[in-house]
Amino acid sequence: MNLNSLFDRANHVLALQDPEEKIYCIRELYNAFLFEQITFQRSHSFCINEVGFPSNLSWVNPNALKARRVGSSQGRASMIHAVCHIEFNAINLALDALCRFETMPEQYYVDWLGVAAEEAYHFHLLNQHLANMGYAYGDFSVHDGLWQMAIDTSYDVLARMACVPRLLEARGLDVAPFMAEKLEKSGDKIGASILKIIFHDEKNHVQIGNHWYHFLCKERQLDALQTFKVLVQKHAADYLRGPYNIAARMQAGFFADELDYIEGYRFESL
Structure with a gap:
């Protein structure tokens, strides 16, 4: 591994399974970038690592997961755990977007490094809160739907930008305020405050995805809306x-015609 290469180091972090080690290494990498200690060159032997998840996770089909009710302490912990898993996935998704796609402008890689650092911070807050509730990441079952999308869109950066930040992450803009309100009403003010932080930061993450999606459509002379469809x-x-949280999606860079399509999708697809 070339310790001076952004891509080699990010690729190394992508493969790490231990959450604490992963968070620590992302912080180190981001600080190295801030102090101009890394380059944007790939090593000659560079190839994408396997993604790293904690070995103690219990994977199930998404349909097998039960509804999370916040009326009990276990229900609240289950909800926090679910968001914790989303944020761990988001770390890997950002690192993979950084490592996998070549020939993008330098700012693209800077953007996704920043996203990875913020997702690591989100995970740290949630993981710490989960521990204070008497639980740990891995105590509840999880599904692989988020990472499956990374696999499915690994063939093209345009597909990745269309489907991960603009669909998966944007969904968080729709549900996070509602989840925060439920947690606050149930007495979990800390959990609610963490979700509000995530909601604020995720608007920027979605905006980054929107920016690079439209950049690529323009570069390839594609109609953005038709390509998205x-x-x-x-x-x-x-x-x-x-x-949908239309106001938040507009703040995150969605255009009116895109929001019209999204809102009318179910009707249009019948």
Whole structure:
């Protein structure tokens, strides 16, 4: 591994399974970037690592997961755990977006390094809160739907930008305020405050995805809306479902015609 290479070091972090080690190494990498101690060159032997997840996770089909009710302490912990898993996935998704796709402008890699650092911070807050509740990451079952999308879109950065930040992460803009309100009403003010931090930061993450999606469409002379429709049908038909936080999506860079399509998707697809 070339310790001076952004890509080699990010690729190394992508493969790490231990959450604490992963968070620590992301912080080190981000600090190295801030102090201009890394380059944007790939080593000649560079190839994408396998993604790292904690070995104690219990994987199940998404349909097998039960509804999370916040009326009990275990229900609240289950909800926090679910978001914790989303944020761990988000770390890997950002690192993979950084490592996998070549020939993008330098700012693209800077953007996704920043996203990875913020996702690591989110995970740290949630993981710490989960520990204070008497639980740990891995105590509840999880599914692999988020990472499966990374696999499905690994063939093209355009597909990745269309489907991960603009669909998966944007869904967080729809549900995070509602989840925060439920936690606050149930007495978990700390959990609610963490979700509010995540909601604030995720708007920027989605905006980054929107920016690079439209950049690529313009570069390839593609109609952005029609291309989005094709990629949704190909990869993510089940991810468009309301209710939608239209105001937050507009703040995150969605255009009016895109929001019209998203809101009318179920009707249009009948």
